[in-house]
Amino acid sequence: MIKLINSDARWIRWLTFAASILLGAAIWEFAGRNANPVFMAPLIGDADTPGAARSLIGFIGDGQFRDAFLSSIKLFATGFLLALVIAVPLGIVLARLVLLRVALESYILMLYVTPMVALIPFVLSILGFGFWPKVLVVVLFAFFPILYNTLEGARSVKHELLEVAGSFRASEWSIWRDILIPYTLPFALTGIRQATGRALVGMIAAEFFLSTSGLGEVIMIASRTPDMANMLAAILLIAGLGVILMRGAQALEQKYSAWRGVDG
Amino acid sequence: MNNATVNGQPRIVVSGAGKRYGALQVFQGVDFEVGERDVLTIIGPSGCGKTTLLRCIDGLIPLTEGGITMDGEPITAPREGVAMVFQHFGLFPWKTVFQNVAYGLKLAGASRAEIDEKVPGFINLVGLSGFEDYYPYQISGGMQQRCGVARALAVEPRVLLMDEPFGAVDAQTREILQFEMLRIWEARPTTMVFVTHAIDEAVLMGDRVMVLKGRPSSVHEVIEVDLPRPRDRSTLLHPRFAELREHVWSTLMKEAKEAEFKV
Numbered sequence: 257m258i259k260l261i262n263s264d265a266r267w268i269r270w271l272t273f274a275a276s277i278l279l280g281a282a283i284w285e286f287a288g289r290n291a292n293p294v295f296m297a298p299l300i301g302d303a304d305t306p307g308a309a310r311s312l313i314g315f316i317g318d319g320q321f322r323d324a325f326l327s328s329i330k331l332f333a334t335g336f337l338l339a340l341v342i343a344v345p346l347g348i349v350l351a352r353l354v355l356l357r358v359a360l361e362s363y364i365l366m367l368y369v370t371p372m373v374a375l376i377p378f379v380l381s382i383l384g385f386g387f388w389p390k391v392l393v394v395v396l397f398a399f400f401p402i403l404y405n406t407l408e409g410a411r412s413v414k415h416e417l418l419e420v421a422g423s424f425r426a427s428e429w430s431i432w433r434d435i436l437i438p439y440t441l442p443f444a445l446t447g448i449r450q451a452t453g454r455a456l457v458g459m460i461a462a463e464f465f466l467s468t469s470g471l472g473e474v475i476m477i478a479s480r481t482p483d484m485a486n487m488l489a490a491i492l493l494i495a496g497l498g499v500i501l502m503r504g505a506q507a508l509e510q511k512y513s514a515w516r517g518v519d520g
Numbered sequence: 521m522n523n524a525t526v527n528g529q530p531r532i533v534v535s536g537a538g539k540r541y542g543a544l545q546v547f548q549g550v551d552f553e554v555g556e557r558d559v560l561t562i563i564g565p566s567g568c569g570k571t572t573l574l575r576c577i578d579g580l581i582p583l584t585e586g587g588i589t590m591d592g593e594p595i596t597a598p599r600e601g602v603a604m605v606f607q608h609f610g611l612f613p614w615k616t617v618f619q620n621v622a623y624g625l626k627l628a629g630a631s632r633a634e635i636d637e638k639v640p641g642f643i644n645l646v647g648l649s650g651f652e653d654y655y656p657y658q659i660s661g662g663m664q665q666r667c668g669v670a671r672a673l674a675v676e677p678r679v680l681l682m683d684e685p686f687g688a689v690d691a692q693t694r695e696i697l698q699f700e701m702l703r704i705w706e707a708r709p710t711t712m713v714f715v716t717h718a719i720d721e722a723v724l725m726g727d728r729v730m731v732l733k734g735r736p737s738s739v740h741e742v743i744e745v746d747l748p749r750p751r752d753r754s755t756l757l758h759p760r761f762a763e764l765r766e767h768v769w770s771t772l773m774k775e776a777k778e779a780e781f782k783v
Contacts, residue, residue, distance in 0.1 A: 420610035422580050424624045424675075425598050434623070438614040515614035517657025 297484035311489035321474065325493075328459055328470030331387070335394025336455045343399050344444050347406025348436050351413070364407070368400040372458065376465045390462035390469075397458030398451040402444065409443020410436060442513035449505035456498050531556050531679065531711045532577060536586030538736070539572055545736035546572055548585070552730060552739060556678075559705070559712040561722040563772065564732030570715045571607075573732075574683050577713060578604050590679065600628070603672035607684040609664045611656040617643065617667050618652040624675040642670040645704060662693035669701070673708070682714040686721070698724060699752060706750045719772065723747075723764045724755060731771050741771055 288298025301307030383389035463472020478487035530553035537550040546569035646666040733740035
């Protein structure tokens with residue numbers, strides 16, 4: 257029995273995966289059909305109680321929804337990329353400049369563990385309601401996991417390799433190119449993977465608490481109507497987006513850490 | 521450069537060299553010279569500072585007393601024409617064998633064409649042909665150090681610094697690499713300073729064996745190795761080899777015993 261549970265045969269794994277998804281969907285369907293429609297909608301549903309799946313399909317032809325979706329993606333991408341291009345180089349710089357790191361380390365750790373939602377009222381009162389305050393919220397969510405992981409990676413660079421670079425009279429730039437960047441990349445990508453999830457949280461939080469927009473607004477409106485099928489469809493979409501981003505980051509992480517070999 | 525003879529003018533001159541880390545004086549009053557085609561092996565007990573001394577010659581770390589000159593110029597930083605082979609190999613794990621060997625050339629500003637022309641020759645010289653596209657984790661320790669040797673040779677150095685290069689490979693591989701290194705040196709003789717803790721290796725590789733001893737350590741004895749070159753496996757059977765080996769052994773072991781019982 258234990259042997260079967262731990263089987264690594266591919267088809268058994270796929271079967272287990274499929275069964276788990278089907279069971280989850282069935283539980284959702286059952287709960288949706290039997291609960292008060294104010295609180296819950298089924299996945300598929302029927303003519304009387306429309307399900308989340310139908311809402312999802314409905315979204316495709318809905319221009320208003322498409323605008324909301326694109327607005328969310330724009331917010332997410334802007335904030336996430338900003339966090340990325342600042343946090344990765346900063347992480348490596350901090351690893352190279354010991355005193356700067358010592359000076360900033362405690363702040364970085366503090367902000368890394370601070371729930372960023374707590375800072376939203378602060379952002380709101382200082383910067384107001386526009387697009388860029390919302391971007392700032394996404395940046396705040398995504399920035400610190402990337403910075404923290406990059407920094408931890410860059411400072412663990414093997415001293416031996418820096419010694420080799422010194423012996424071959426490497427310039428600072430070539431030390432970055434040949435050692436710091438390739439060595440740090442897998443660590444940075446771990447941070448980036450964590451940051452994709454966090455940035456999605458930031459995106460929705462910003463859309464809830466600053467001026468409502470995008471998928472956050474879709475969820476807000478659906479919950480007030482109440483249109484639980486629409487709301488669950490939007491949530492499902494965001495979850496799907498998160499899974500795709502996470503998987504993408506994971507694939508990159510594996511690709512760029514191949515050099516670690518078997519003990520990597 | 522005038523009057524260059526076979527033995528050569530002194531290329532490296534170390535005078536009154538000392539290194540101190542805080543309260544710990546590692547070595548002191550070290551004087552020696554290495555000629556243009558000289559191979560000097562440095563041997564001594566663990567912690568005698570032989571590796572530190574080699575790093576000072578490379579210009580990676582500064583001395584605290586005395587000075588080192590190379591071709592008459594004082595060493596303040598790593599110089600062109602000097603290459604080091606490390607005990608830890610120091611290969612870049614994300615670079616292939618080819619890219620690792622090309623590293624020094626690339627830093628020296630060699631063009632792509634120049635790299636493509638030169639690198640295969642050095643890969644071949646160390647016997648790694650066919651493994652150009654392998655990553656370090658895919659090859660054995662001995663092959664990794666062959667790659668490290670090729671990387672150092674590729675910049676065509678006038679001075680080769682060997683930091684216990686075969687100390688991290690198994691005994692058989694070590695022997696193979698020693699004879700390979702002798703062959704390579706015969707093909708392209710350079711000034712070589714070779715740090716080791718293996719007595720056989722010190723005698724086999726060196727024109728002279730310098731024994732560092734004491735705390736702080738200093739040059740205890742320099743033993744001329746009057747074994748004919750080219751050297752190969754048959755050198756090990758030379759009666760003179762056994763005598764020299766014995767000589768170094770007794771010098772070193774006396775020191776080792778003293779060190780072991782002096783806490």
